Structure formats: C-alpha cells, structure tokens
Amino acid sequence: MDFVTAPDKSTPDVTTSRVLSYDTDTVAAGKRIKRSHSHIWAENVFQRVLVVIAVAIIALLLCIVLTLIVQSVPSLKSSGIQYLWGKVWDPVQNIYGAFPFLLGTLLTSMLALIISIPFSFAVAIILGEYYPKGWLPNLLKNTVELIAAVPSVIYGFWGLAVLVPIVRSLESKIGVQPAGVGIFSASLILAVMIIPYSASLGRSMIQMVPAHLKEAAYSLGATRWEVIKMVVFPYVKSGLFAGILLSFGRAIGETMAVTMVIGNTSLIPKSIFAPGNTMASVIANEFTEADHPVYLSALIELGLVLFVVTLVINMIGKSIIKRFTQD
C-alpha cells in the first residue's frame, strides 16, 4: 500500500481535473506495481517449485534404496552374507540361499548376449557403415526399434506357445531331457529382446568415426571389410562394449518373458537346457505367496541385489559412453 500512496504526497497543489487524471494514473500505476509484485511472487514460487521437484526426484530414488535396505534387514539378520552363496532355497524350512538364482540370472543373460551380439553388430554395421541412407535401411532401423516396443509379456506368451515346442523337439534330438522350458528358451527370448539396445547404440557410435580416418585407409587400398576391421572397430571398441554392458543390464532385470519360459525351479541348473530361475522371476513368482516375514524379506533382498547389480552395470556403461562421446 505504501507504494500506491507514495506518489500522491510528492505532488503538491492539484486542481480538480489534475486530481481526477492523477487518480486514474495512480490507480494504473498501483495496478502495475501490484502486478509486478504478484509477478515477482509468482516467479519466486515457480522457481521454488522447480527446485522442490528436482529435489523430490533425488528423494524418490533415496526412498527406493532406503525401502529396499530396510525391508531386507530381517533376511540380512537371519542369513547374513551366507545368503549370496547359499545353494539351497527352501522356504518351507526357512533356508534362503540365492546362489541358484544368481547363477540362473548370469547364465540366461550371458547366453542371451552371446546369441544376440552377432546380430546386433550386423545391424549396427549395416546401418552405421554400409548403408547409412535409403528407405530399406531406414525400414530395418525402425523395425529393429519396434522389437524393443513389444511388451515382454507378449514375448513370453509367444515363447510359451511357439518357441518352447521347437526347443523341446531340438532337445529330444540331441538327447537331453526334453522339458522345453528352461534356461536355453529364456536366453533365446532374451536375445531377441536385447538386440535393439546394443544395435542402436552401436550404430550411433559407428557413425561417429571420423571420415578422414576411413578415407585414409581407403586411399591406401583397403577394402571395405578391412576398413571396418582395422579402422572402425578399433575406434568404437569401447562404445560397443558399453552397448553390450547396457543390454546386459537390460537382460538381468527382464522379468515377465523369462518368468514364463524358464521353468521356475529353485534347484541349481545342471545344464543350459535345465529349468531354472532368475532373480527377477523368483520375485515375480513367489512375492505374493511369501507368508513368512523372513521369506518376504529374502525376496526383497534379491530385489536389492538386482538393483545394485543393474545400477553398477548401467553406471559403468554410461560413463564409458560419456567418455567416448566427449573425445
């Protein structure tokens, strides 16, 4: 209010008309000042809201970590560090050892990676080096990206209906127990699902190779394959490795498709054709059945392990990519 009345005092001797006109002026000025006041106020509020939201995102992550840790305390207390290499998972007798699931996760993810690498590299080379332009490569690029869009439960259902019988007949041909479901089927499905991640990363890395390096090699008489082998690959080695790491992280956390085709037993898998379980599939299967607090907590500890492992893998992968793109 002080602001509004202030100009009034500084104007002496006013005629009626002056008063009138001055009054409207004061009102306008007052409004303007008020408005800019409210602007400043709104601006401050807005800035503060932005900061609060940014802090809230950090808090969200911290709360997630905290919840996982707090909820796994009962299991940590009862089995301690033994948990990680205990070979028996028997909820009835309250024995919780996560080793079969760690092994199952590692086996399925590694196998999936090995199967998918030739394909994703091929896509990366085709799109990044051989045919970077044109409608057919563009179609290939979009189709490969759509592979990542298909919901994982649909991969699981399709795997159950189509892939498992094929694997079963394959298994009876090579003379192992024909279960159909098992680590091998899960790896096949996973391999399909992770192709897009390493392929698209690899493509963008390969496109970043400086043209003068390639041209130098061509001018020395190198063939296209030799350029790819001796110039492109060495240049993008670390980037490709990061892409593999990131798709590995993807594969470890994948739940539904794996749960549906892996067979779900808590025994240590004897071969890659045996049924097994991954960390994510155990949680998905047994979480709602866990009637004992320690049982539930043991499952959450699995979740915590899963979280930490994917976190470490993702961070390493991303830092490699960051270094690569900054160079």
Added chain:
Amino acid sequence: MEAPIKFRIGKSKFFEGFSVVLAGLCVVPLIAILIYIIQAGASKINWHFLTSIPKPVGESGGGIANALLGSMIIIGVASIIAIPIGILCGVYLSENRSSKLAYWTRLCVDVLQGVPSIVIGIIAYFWLVKPFGTFSAFSGSLALAIMMLPIVIRSTEETLKLLPDSLREASYALAMPFHRMILKVIIPCGISGILSGVMLSVARIAGETAPLLFTAFGNPYMAMDIRKPMQTLPLLIFNYATSPYNDWHDLAWGASMILLVWVLLLNIFTKLITRKWKVVL
C-alpha cells in the same frame, strides 16, 4: 598380385553379404510374432469380446472389457501423476544446466531409468499396498508413474536444451517474468518434443506387467474404484497364458493382439510425429 586382391575383395563382399543376412534375420522374430498373434488373436476379437467380462472356466465366450477399462484407468492416473512432475523437472534441468542440484538430479534420473521394473513393483507394494492392507489400482499407477518419469524428464530436457537462447533473451527483454517465459514461450516452442516423449513413455508402460503383479494384482470382475484391485491387459495376458485352460488361452491371444496393436501404433505414431516436427529424442 592379382589373386590376393581378388581374394580381399571377395572377402569384403562376403562379409558385407554376411552382415546383411544377419541383420535381416533380426527382423524375423518380430514378423513371426506379429503373424502368429494376428492369426491366433484376430478371430477372437468381436464386439462381444470387447464389451463383456471374462467367463469362469468351462464356459466359452467372455471378453476383456474389464482389462481394457482397467488399463486405461491405471495408465491415465499414472500419466496425471508423472507428466506434470516430469515436464517441470525437465524444465528445471534445462534451465539450470550446470548447477550442483541439476547434476545430482540428472544422475538420479539416469539411475531411475535403469531400475528393473519388478523392483519398482516391490517399492509400490511397500509404499501403498502394505500400509492400506489391500492391493489397489492406485499403487499400480504409482509404480507405472515412477517408470514414466525418467522418459518424460529426459525428453523434455533434451528438447528444451535445443531451443535457442535468443528466445529466452527476447522474452526477458520484454520484461516477461521467468514463469511466464517458461509457460508461454519455452514450453509451447518445445511442445512437439515433450509430447512425443510423453507418448513414448505411455507406450512403454502400456505393456508393463511386472510392476503390476503385486500392486494392481488383477480382478476378474469389472472394477472402477482405484482403491481396489483392478485388471489390466498385460496382467490378464500373463494370468490366462499361464493357466491350463484353452478358453482362457483364447482370451489371452485376443488380448495380446489388442495390446500389441495398441503399443505398436503408439510407437509408430510417435515416430511419425518426431519425423514431421524434426524432433531429436
């Protein structure tokens, strides 16, 4: 000298052909899945399928109306939670590029993006299901919202970063306050990128099952109350696909086809938008 050169050229040609074949093979699973699901699902879909709820085991017929409605409600609520927060956070990150808080927030968004979906399901269970003593659609929405956030934040930030500073300076020169500059100039200019990020995130969560397993839980009946368990398309597919009944498998195939077509259309539509408006995501 002649032979080795021919050999080298041949080798080069061979590897080119080899990678073309391998790359072509990548497309095969997607095509196979599409064809198989359309074959198995298309015949099941009719008006009755879309408007009635599943029948008990033994009775044929029935539909997926409850799952369709449930999916829409849960995704809708998740969007209401995640989109405003995500866009505002993206605005903060793009306006404060070098502040310490922005660095940490960006790191957290990165981490959040990598968290396995099943872990987010566990979190939502402990935050909303256990305290209230019942599975609920809202807890499912919260889990999906957490999964949407990183995608919305990232796409908003990347889009707004590309806007020229002259836009901001021009608004300041006209004495525009900060909030109006953001709301009236910056966000409208980047709306295409923000929108495609939002659509991408919806497409991503539309097919998510793992976070809903112990939050929305599923429900064989029609449910509208977000405080109660609710059926969604992915949950229905999972539950019916792993059941031993053929009738239920048929329902699951029909539902798979609807889900697949929906998700793929969303993705393709997003791609068309990004190409039309030249958005970089």
